[in-house]
Amino acid sequence: MEFASLAVLSGLPEDDPHHAVGLPIYAAAAYAFDGLEDGAHRFATNQGYTYTRIQNPTVAALEARVAALEGALGAVALASGQAASFAALLALVRAGDEIVASPGLFGGTVGLLNQVLGLFDVRVQFVPPEVDAVRAVLGERTRAVFVEVLGNPSLELPDLEGLAELCETSGVALVVDNTFGAVGALARPLEHGAHVVTHSLTKWASGHGSILGGAVLARETALWQRYPQFAQRDAQGRVPWEEFGPRCFLERVRQLGLSLGGMVLSPFNAYLLFQGLETVQLRVERASQTALQVARWLGEQPQVAWVRYPGLPEDPAHPRALRYLRGGFGSILTFGLRGGIPAVSRFMAHLRILQAPNVGDARTLAVHPWTTTHSRISEPARRAAGVGPEMVRLSVGLESPADLQAMLAEALVKLEQVAYED
Numbered sequence: 001m002e003f004a005s006l007a008v009l010s011g012l013p014e015d016d017p018h019h020a021v022g023l024p025i026y027a028a029a030a031y032a033f034d035g036l037e038d039g040a041h042r043f044a045t046n047q048g049y050t051y052t053r054i055q056n057p058t059v060a061a062l063e064a065r066v067a068a069l070e071g072a073l074g075a076v077a078l079a080s081g082q083a084a085s086f087a088a089l090l091a092l093v094r095a096g097d098e099i100v101a102s103p104g105l106f107g108g109t110v111g112l113l114n115q116v117l118g119l120f121d122v123r124v125q126f127v128p129p130e131v132d133a134v135r136a137v138l139g140e141r142t143r144a145v146f147v148e149v150l151g152n153p154s155l156e157l158p159d160l161e162g163l164a165e166l167c168e169t170s171g172v173a174l175v176v177d178n179t180f181g182a183v184g185a186l187a188r189p190l191e192h193g194a195h196v197v198t199h200s201l202t203k204w205a206s207g208h209g210s211i212l213g214g215a216v217l218a219r220e221t222a223l224w225q226r227y228p229q230f231a232q233r234d235a236q237g238r239v240p241w242e243e244f245g246p247r248c249f250l251e252r253v254r255q256l257g258l259s260l261g262g263m264v265l266s267p268f269n270a271y272l273l274f275q276g277l278e279t280v281q282l283r284v285e286r287a288s289q290t291a292l293q294v295a296r297w298l299g300e301q302p303q304v305a306w307v308r309y310p311g312l313p314e315d316p317a318h319p320r321a322l323r324y325l326r327g328g329f330g331s332i333l334t335f336g337l338r339g340g341i342p343a344v345s346r347f348m349a350h351l352r353i354l355q356a357p358n359v360g361d362a363r364t365l366a367v368h369p370w371t372t373t374h375s376r377i378s379e380p381a382r383r384a385a386g387v388g389p390e391m392v393r394l395s396v397g398l399e400s401p402a403d404l405q406a407m408l409a410e411a412l413v414k415l416e417q418v419a420y421e422d
């Protein structure tokens with residue numbers, strides 16, 4: 001089945017006693033056993049439900065749908081995008097291991113790598129997500145190369161296939177945060193060779209800016225045989241690769257992130273995310289069309305110094321966008337205002353578009369990354385992440401392009417007045 005059909009048909013439980021059309025919400029903490037042997041079997045095999053911290057039918061339906069949409073072997077849903085990144089990385093490393101990461105990653109991911117994994121003696125090297133730069137720092141203990149499908153707010157696309165090939169031959173997992181790929185509506189990194197994908201489902205999957213959620217996905221691969229935690233006998237005397245095969249990575253994510261780490265997604269949120277996915281493709285396509293129109297229009301405004309949008313033929317990311325994106329070029333664009341921070345300040349003061357640090361909402365959201373999302377990192381690191389003081393980021397929503405342009409024009413005009421008064 002194609003994406004559009006999977007978005008509405010995949011994951012629906014086949015065993016609902018009432019044949020409900022739609023996903024029931026299982027608000028239950030625990031599940032009753034049919035006697036001693038049944039309980040023992042469920043605990044031994046993780047098959048069948050025991051306790052919602054480990055698995056829940058509503059959450060399982062979401063996991064099945066997310067996996068179907070990205071062509072994954074399976075998925076584990078977690079409480080947030082942060083929880084997903086954390087659990088994915090925990091499953092990949094042991095003390096003394098190394099991770100190679102792109103400097104333009106989401107701020108929360110950088111914090112996780114530096115401040116949390118650092119506690120476990122895991123070292124991180126930040127290099128641009130290009131094959132030569134990554135090859136130069138890969139070492140014996142490198143266990144993951146972590147990149148984002150589309151840099152935020154740099155809007156750079158990594159060379160996914162080149163990195164996947166390098167990682168495959170080096171025995172290292174390529175982990176792609178595919179949040180901006182909108183659960184496959186815009187990008188499907190597993191098809192380009194990524195081993196693991198993480199998501200903040202808070203963004204395009206939810207689609208309405210109303211809840212938090214995350215997921216970890218993996219494809220079929222024999223890579224895990226090269227990891228000690230999967231290939232060697234564990235404390236319980238079991239070899240995860242022998243027991244679970246290619247699913248051993250996802251089993252470890254569930255074990256560390258949910259069963260032991262407790263970063264559990266509520267069944268209510270799973271239900272909302274499941275519904276959000278039914279319209280994700282429509283929303284992404286519509287917002288992409290609007291974003292392209294707005295990007296072109298912004299490029300013609302005298303107050304605007306530059307515009308970045310992967311859908312513009314002259315954009316440096318355009319060739320890779322043609323290769324890796326589908327159904328449009330996404331709903332994120334950035335632009336620079338002539339006059340730096342004073343101009344941005346005046347612009348934002350007169351902008352009727354909502355100003356908030358989220359993306360993938362049904363509403364268009366504007367943000368000034370320099371003073372908000374990226375304000376806590378050093379100036380050189382901010383610039384390395386592609387952020388300048390003159391930059392405004394727009395996450396384009398579902399409003400009409402004409403209304404959006406009118407709202408932007410209203411604020412841009414105030415900048416002309418400054419120049420005029422001067």
Ligand SMILES: *Cc1c(COP(=O)(O)O)cnc(C)c1O
Binds near residue numbers: 081
């Ligand atoms: C928002 C975001 C996260 C973190 O997700 P939360 O759901 O807010 O925890 C991680 N990566 C990217 C690219 C994001 O945009």
